[in-house]
Amino acid sequence: MKQDDLLLLENQLCFPLYVASRLITKMYGPLLKELDLTYPQYLVLLALWEKDKQRVSDLSQRLFLESNTLTPLLKRLEQKEMIIRERSVSDERTVIIRLRKRGENLKEKAVCIPNRIIDTLSEDTTTENEIRAFKATLENMIGKLQMA
Amino acid sequence: MKQDDLLLLENQLCFPLYVASRLITKMYGPLLKELDLTYPQYLVLLALWEKDKQRVSDLSQRLFLESNTLTPLLKRLEQKEMIIRERSVSDERTVIIRLRKRGENLKEKAVCIPNRIIDTLSEDTTTENEIRAFKATLENMIGKLQMA
């Protein structure tokens, strides 16, 4: 590849990654709007449905988000009465995030969302193996990016 | 896959995509800081280095960004004296974005950045073919997401 071609948008790896991520998040928009959630809020709930009562730092690690991103986001979820934020008794610096009924109940409605996204992505020629390989590469990349 | 497993974070495709995108953008941070650029600003310049004198709507299409995202971003680049925003004479609704000397000259410094990113991503077992396949899947996805 010529030196000059290095900077062509079509030769960037990160640009289509950036675009795809945003387009997908955008696609989640109307689906999650029915649940009164944004995509990052949905991710928080996904994490809590897996394991309730997590510290902010747990969620931060699980979702690769900084605490200063999570704090206002969690406050809004609390405002929506989907979660409760509680100071830990054993360590007052720690805030435990706990699901409320409304947050728990959303799980039922949320179950069908991933398939609706995958359906769109699988429409034509994208095979299951291709998706699986794609995801494996992503996860590999994340591992490396974490250490960089 | 069981119904309940559909919502596990590890079974989401979009989540690692979202994470990887953010981690990469973050990794660009210090490299671009030397050039006094953010990642989206860098993308704008990449587009202009390919083709100078584009309308906002051209950049919007090329970068998959809305005009209301681009407007303040372009204003900041103009503030940094890297570009000029000019009203078109033939159609006053149209704003043409043109590189200034400072913006042009940044290209030299920017050339080595993509390789530094790729080096990190290619460190271990990620082969060139794997990256190529990954990118092809990304581009395929973007095509579908645009039509959804």
Added chain:
DNA sequence: TAAGATTATGTCGTGTGCGATGTAAATGTA
């Protein structure tokens, strides 16, 4: 030609995302 429809960009509002930093609590060390 005039009125209606469409287009290009910008404004407004809201949410997110992170670097830098602050505050209070917990932990470590002498």
Added chain:
DNA sequence: TACATTTACATCGCACACGACATAATCTTA
């Protein structure tokens, strides 16, 4: 035990991202 250091979360500042909407210019149609 007292002090120094580290930790957990929150605040601050800035940039971005998009839906909704506004304004003015251009295009289309009767």
